[in-house]
Amino acid sequence: MGSVRFGVDDLAQLRFAVSPLLETVAALRATTDPGGHALHLPWIKRALAVGTERTALVPHLAELAARLPPPRCPLAEIDEELPLLDGPAPLEGSPELAGAVLAWWRVGVRPYWARVRAVLEADLAYRTRQLAEDGIQEVFAHLHPGLRWANDRLTWGGGPAADRLDLDGRGITLTPSVFSARPILLPGRGPTPPCLVYPARGTGTLWERSAEPGDGLARLLGRSRAGLLSRTSTPATTTALAEQTGLTPGAVSQHLTVLRETGLVTGHRYRREVYYRASELGLALLGKEGGRRRTSGSG
Structure with missing residues (x-):
């Protein structure tokens, strides 16, 4: 021991x-x-x-x-x-x-x-x-x-x-x-x-491929913002999100600002960086979208 x-x-x-x-x-x-x-x-x-x-x-x-x-x-x-x-x-x-x-x-x-x-x-x-x-x-x-x-x-x-x-x-x-x-x-x-x-x-999420947002969420938010929201179920920095999505850090920052202003993500600073995570509202929106895809894809 x-x-x-x-x-x-x-x-x-x-x-x-x-x-x-x-x-x-x-x-x-x-x-x-x-x-x-x-x-x-x-x-x-x-x-x-x-x-x-x-x-x-x-x-x-x-x-x-x-x-x-x-x-x-x-x-x-x-x-x-x-x-x-x-x-x-x-x-x-x-x-x-x-x-x-x-x-x-x-x-x-x-x-x-x-x-x-x-x-x-x-x-x-x-x-x-x-x-x-x-x-x-x-x-x-x-x-x-x-x-x-x-x-x-x-x-x-x-x-x-x-x-x-x-x-x-x-x-x-x-x-x-x-x-x-x-x-x-x-x-x-x-x-x-x-x-x-x-x-x-x-x-446990390290090697998972992030699910792409469904058409409904993409039409609501825009595909880039919907994709960023789907990747913030666990905290992520602007740099990490840029590497995952292929967007520039500047574009990621602009989209996150909009998502944050609309209450879909929150930011928490740790030392030199800010970590963004989907809010309760953002998670609910992702959950509804994910639930719809699973339902429509089942037999």
Whole structure:
């Protein structure tokens, strides 16, 4: 069983972060166990066909996982994290291995990173809002079904015996992951606090193709605005929506302004970006349209 013991100061130093390096290694692990990562099968099929980058790294997977550094900043780039992979002692064949990690990132993860990062950042926006509105106990209660908060400890089953830690005033970083199916604890290094990795909410929608809006909704809103509304059932940024639809960021921004002014989407700022999500009215409109399509398409 894994556990983390909190002091009063630790709760005040709770942070959230996204780690592309962590996701790159977790993605590699997912390719070695497709049955345990059924949600990612559409991506795994592509990843298994990308060449030698993956096969060169798989024998080093356990070593890589043991050397993963906790993220130091909320929205790091992988180039910032790779130099931290070595830790206090160098990896066996460190330069070559770091290069292999970067090569795997480029072919296996980076082509999908905008989509992955949108899910991760949407999770952060949700958790930080939950923290502000409901407090830390509610955040912990909804990170993962196996996590339990009692007194001054956060515990979970299934972790190795080494996953037991007293924070001693260092605080902790909470990091969502789309490729990790269970909580994982990364010990801190020097001034960098430990990190608890947890499965991100919304992962189940990661590889789904967004349904195109029906003719009725498209006639009502225009096809571009209807398409954008259909992609905001989970929070999304202007950049992510532009990549999904092929529209320019400027055009997306203009359409979102109209959707927001008419009460069909809401916006929530997290750090440098605004996340847009369909409002109750927008979801109701999408639900009616979706229900009509399912009814008309049934026997």
